[in-house]
Amino acid sequence: MDQYLIYLRKSRQDRDLELQTGVFDTLQRHRDTLMALAKSYGYRIACVFEEVVSGDTIAERPEMQKLLSAVETGKYAGVLVMEVPRLARGNTRDQGTVAETFQYSGTKIITPDKIYDPSNESDEEYFEFGLFMSRREYKAINRRLQRGRMASLNEGKYIAGTPPYGYRKIKITRQKGYTLEIIPEQAEVVREIFSLYTVGDPCRDGTLKPIGSYGIANQLNARSIPSPGGVKWSAASVRDILKNPTYAGYVRWAYRPERKQMVDGSVVVSHPVSHDNQMQKGLHPAIITQAAWKAARSAMLDRSHAPVPGSGQISNPLAGILYCSACGRSLVQLPQGSHGMPMLLCPTPKCPSVGSRLDVIEAALLDGLQDWLDGYRVSMPKDNLLQPGGQSALRDAERSLTKATANLAALKKQKGSLCDLLEQGIYTQDIYLERSHNLDARVLDAEKRIRSLSGHLTSLHRAELAGGNLIPQIQNVLDVYGVLETSSQKNALLKSVLDHVIYSKTVGGKWKESDLKLFIYPKITPFSDEL
Numbered sequence: 001m002d003q004y005l006i007y008l009r010k011s012r013q014d015r016d017l018e019l020q021t022g023v024f025d026t027l028q029r030h031r032d033t034l035m036a037l038a039k040s041y042g043y044r045i046a047c048v049f050e051e052v053v054s055g056d057t058i059a060e061r062p063e064m065q066k067l068l069s070a071v072e073t074g075k076y077a078g079v080l081v082m083e084v085p086r087l088a089r090g091n092t093r094d095q096g097t098v099a100e101t102f103q104y105s106g107t108k109i110i111t112p113d114k115i116y117d118p119s120n121e122s123d124e125e126y127f128e129f130g131l132f133m134s135r136r137e138y139k140a141i142n143r144r145l146q147r148g149r150m151a152s153l154n155e156g157k158y159i160a161g162t163p164p165y166g167y168r169k170i171k172i173t174r175q176k177g178y179t180l181e182i183i184p185e186q187a188e189v190v191r192e193i194f195s196l197y198t199v200g201d202p203c204r205d206g207t208l209k210p211i212g213s214y215g216i217a218n219q220l221n222a223r224s225i226p227s228p229g230g231v232k233w234s235a236a237s238v239r240d241i242l243k244n245p246t247y248a249g250y251v252r253w254a255y256r257p258e259r260k261q262m263v264d265g266s267v268v269v270s271h272p273v274s275h276d277n278q279m280q281k282g283l284h285p286a287i288i289t290q291a292a293w294k295a296a297r298s299a300m301l302d303r304s305h306a307p308v309p310g311s312g313q314i315s316n317p318l319a320g321i322l323y324c325s326a327c328g329r330s331l332v333q334l335p336q337g338s339h340g341m342p343m344l345l346c347p348t349p350k351c352p353s354v355g356s357r358l359d360v361i362e363a364a365l366l367d368g369l370q371d372w373l374d375g376y377r378v379s380m381p382k383d384n385l386l387q388p389g390g391q392s393a394l395r396d397a398e399r400s401l402t403k404a405t406a407n408l409a410a411l412k413k414q415k416g417s418l419c420d421l422l423e424q425g426i427y428t429q430d431i432y433l434e435r436s437h438n439l440d441a442r443v444l445d446a447e448k449r450i451r452s453l454s455g456h457l458t459s460l461h462r463a464e465l466a467g468g469n470l471i472p473q474i475q476n477v478l479d480v481y482g483v484l485e486t487s488s489q490k491n492a493l494l495k496s497v498l499d500h501v502i503y504s505k506t507v508g509g510k511w512k513e514s515d516l517k518l519f520i521y522p523k524i525t526p527f528s529d530e531l
Helices: 012-021 026-041 062-072 092-105 121-154 184-198 213-222 235-243 290-303 358-379 388-423 429-466 470-483 487-495
Strands: 003-009 044-051 078-080 108-110 167-171 178-182 250-253 259-263 266-270 278-281 322-324 332-334 343-345 498-504 517-522
Touching (some): 003 062, 026 044
Antiparallel strands (some): 167 178, 250 278
């Protein structure tokens, strides 16, 4: 007798409905429906695969992986599922994997509405079209979720998951969304951390001496105060608190965004720190004052130093400045490379970044600073961006960005109308696909233009902030860097003008023959004037 399988998975709508009502279990309801369907057809169920984790790709869904492995054997006549989108809403590769697995094994897909036979050409096309439409629906839902998050962020609501130390996450009364509530005993620890770092601890002579993050961690551990993770405090956990604008009454988003990269044929996910994260004034109460926040930021910039073990001297002038574009870690120096010159490389095992000689990177960095300086002087009006010419450039860029955003919204509205026309029978499937592909291309072009205009506008604002202060500082770096004798002097000089530099190189060889790129971030504070 033929055997069949059942696959159960919740959709986002199911999870949201359960949270709102709390009166039923979606998976149990679907299990009962499919078991009743199997009984009516006389199917013998061999196994039920129940997905209890959330994931948009096959790699993130272990039960789906087990199901596909079972289907590949060809031992089962069919798989019962509530609807086709429950099988795959991932990317094109995932959809192709699902479609081919069922097709080559000759396994049917049974839903309460229809039975899909992979040996039937029309069923195969209908199934593939269903996967295609489910992916489009997933993207549309994801876009709405992102827009909702950004709208909540702009309203000052807390949209992240785990709240920072010192706060608990609470539902806003008679509104959608969440905010933060202070935990008094933890808030006192936060205030003490900022006070020790900026004001200091009393000495025997009555003076106050500021304490670094390492010393603060030792003090908290000596008093057996639990850290945010419930373990001992570390210098890193103290610095995370000192860097978090939430304590000054702000909310931020995309501080450590998910970044995916192909490494040896597999997708590697990392969460590097983003220096362009979004920040808004929050609805929650601040634990520290704006003055304390500004003092901590200023002290952190003043005390920044290259990571040197013990009392050793800095041998790498780019220590604490140069970071890998692939994994976000700081590049380290090897004593000697080709031609007897020191080498810099990423310390992460199997990182796709390729190392370079120190002198090559130094030359590229100085050339980049010179190009930036030349470009700034050429693009800057007679005096600076604060003059009428500069304000005109800003207004033109803002108007262009507004028009591009409106154009993108119109294109997305057209895409929504296409689905209605298909459902109403006005468009055939072929016409729908043709026009949908055309609109997708136009949407991609519009999104690319918005990113370009946003980058241009950001550059103009940064140039406005830089004013006339950064130009002489960078010129000074170019003038004296080559005559400095020690790496420590060079490191301090670079840190006076640079926040950080992102290093990218995946192809070996000499500088001009490789794909070496340096993304330079001048030291301009990313916070608003209120902070």
